[in-house]
Amino acid sequence: MYNREFTPERITALRPDEVFVFGSNLAGAHGGGAARLAYNCFGAVWGQGVGLQGQSYAIPTMQGGVETIKPYVDEFIAFAQQHPERKFFVTRIGCGIAAFTPNDIAPLFEKAIDQANVILPRDFVGVLARSAKRTDSTPFTPEEMNAVMMWTMGAGNSAKRFNGENPIPPKKKVATKKSWKNEPMPDKNSVIRLNVTIPADAMRIIKYGHIPEAMEDHWFMYCDDDTIRYFRSWSGFCIFEAKYEKLGGDYRITDLRINRDPEQYGNTDDKKDAYRFMALLTEEYGGDAKMFWEKALQ
Secondary structure (H helix, E strand, C coil): CCCCCCCCCCCCCCCEEEEEEEEEEECCCCHHHHHHHHHHHCCCCCCCHHHHHHEEEEEECCCCCCCHHHHHHHHHHHHHHHCCEEEEEEEECCCCCCCCCCCHHHHHHHHHHCCCEEECCCCHHHHHHHCCCCCCCCCCHHHHHHHHHHHHHHHHHHHHHCCCCCCCCCCCCCCCCCHHHCCCCCCCEEEEEEEEEHHHHHHHCCCECCCCCCCCCCCCEEEECEEEEEEEEECCCEEEEEEEEEECCCEEEEEEEECCCCCCCCCHHHHHHHHHHHHHHHHHHCCCHHHHHHHHHH
């Protein structure tokens, strides 16, 4: 079974014998997430969507279901076996813009679990370890499934959930637009009406925003005078914009705008996205987000 290191939470440099393995698209348009990092830092070639390029290796994840990704993962594993002199750091391929989960993608790497030069993300190994301990007649419990899904979707450094720690970084400074990279909400979006009351004490904490503390921290958030804005931390894509207003001594969220550009965000269900937004926001001020996560994950 897996007995080595995990892919680091943030990779900024590689040794000469190390390779950054990232999720791509067949067109090789490395515009977001780990693909952008591979292009900017590790030699990924624009227009090349598969295979070794510089100190990076591309595995396409945007062309369809998991079954369309498997041949490329198998090809990668075979390549890594043929090059034991290199060390391959597999990122959480497919678990960003492509909107898959570790439970979807991790089993594709089962053949690499004992391959010493393939380093896997901690949550991929967690899924594989759980699978190894059970039979087909022993399904994941709802709690286990929710934990894995929340890891993928969650606020803060969600790996902390498995250690019983608070995944939300402490609020030490107020986030602003300049605190993290961010892009404007695209023209392709949808707006849903909300009527959610936020107590003043909770809003005071929310207004601190959310500055990522680790690579697997999925979100950056800041507030201005009337809008709460959530961005994916790797790509800077704007996913949620929530309008709020003063309501007596408290606040009310009135509208939620959601990114619907398929090149930036794979979800399409307004209702689940509303629950997802509320789960993120509730966790920001230390509220009980369990019900919102359950609705978002259904």
